[in-house]
Amino acid sequence: MTSTNDRVVPPAARRRRRPTKTGVVLSGELIVETALRLLKEHGADALTVRRLGLALGADPSALYRYFRDTDDLLLAVADELIGRTLRDWRPTGDWRADLRDLGLRVHSGSLAHPQAAVLSSYRVTGRAHEIQAVETILGVLRGAGFPDAEAVRIYHAFVDQALAFAALDAASTALPPAAREAEAGVWRATYARLPADSHPNIAATARHLVHDMRRSAYPTALDMLLGAAAARLAEITGGGRAAGTGPVRDGMRPAAD
Template identity: 50%
Template sequence: MESRTGKRAAAAGGKRAESGRPRPSLSPRLIVEACLELMDTVGADALTFRRIGAQLGADPTALYRHFRNKDDLLLAVADHLLEEGLEGLEPSDDWRQTLRGLFIRIHKVYLSHPRAAVLATVRITRRPAEMRVIEMTLTALSDAGFSPEEAVRHYRALVDSVLAWSCMDATYCTLDAHTRRGDESAWSGEYAVVPAATHPHIAAAAPYLASVEDGANFHFALDLMLDAIAARAPSNPA
């Protein structure tokens, strides 16, 4: 079955190769989408120009017209994920709601592409989508009353926490199903029978440890960060 990027490449058209197949008119976006599709299905090992060229039906050397090397392509993929998170997002009049909505969206995108997210969350893309995220975040923190210097410190603490959490969640998604089931069952298994004599607080909390859902816990952790920022904000009447 032909992939989505393969269909788009064929539709892009251009001159025909000797085999009679149309040569795709490559663009940075088409290459990034092909790369992301391969990473979703195969994993990080798919991040090679040879594999991406084969996916697009193009000579791998043609990719170098758009990306200097593999790392340049990875940064473009990382920025593409942020662009997905930003799509259709309008800042709120409430700075806190702007930040909450932005980072919930970005976390969701990372979990929809976990193999790419594992590589992307630790990088600085230097590209338009990342700059939009930074500008939106600093604008919201400025609206909260922080000076530029204070806004940057709070920006880094908040964003690094969100990225670290997203990387952890994405890495967990890449584990095989058997391993995930084993880890998840530990809360209702081994931890549920820990003796109160040796671990009294674990024993008391055991009924609740198994009830924590990862997605809801991310929202909880994000709200904790935003609560802390709001408490420190110069605009806080308290």
């Protein structure tokens, strides 16, 4: 999909008057939804104008009315994944529980679309859903009592941790099932059989390694990050709201779709 900046038309003028060959009316939302499906089914190679056009039953050139190029579409895909994270999320007023819930939603959303997550987790979209996510997370932290500089520092760590684990675990999920099983089997076939005289620490913990290394470490890492943030808040506030709840500021609830 090559760059065609001059072809992109304003949103109000984009709606196709006639259905495509498959009987659907083309829209930016439909193209993004189709791109997500193709990525999930066929991987990164599916993100081409020709494949999207075939899947939509539309002339491939029609896609340039909505997106400048493949990268523009990828940013829209990334923003859609963020939007799905926020769609059903509602703050409770407990900052730690709210951030944990958001983090786990980011992670599970990435695993639902691993190919898209691998391609887009490191991108900054600057689009509506991402802007709402930044506003929301900073609002949770500021509402809990973190000073602005601390709120940004923890926001940065929280988001990078979530996206890093999302990309890591999504890449593993995107492997063929046989390859995933083979990698998990290494812990049983190799590590669990190492002798205690040469590898005492691995031998002592082998059964835990076999059990734990099959799972994502993200929930543990997330709890550790939030625990460190709570300890920092206790230092700042003298213990006032480190493990408790904080006020929810106006505008914290994401707009309903």
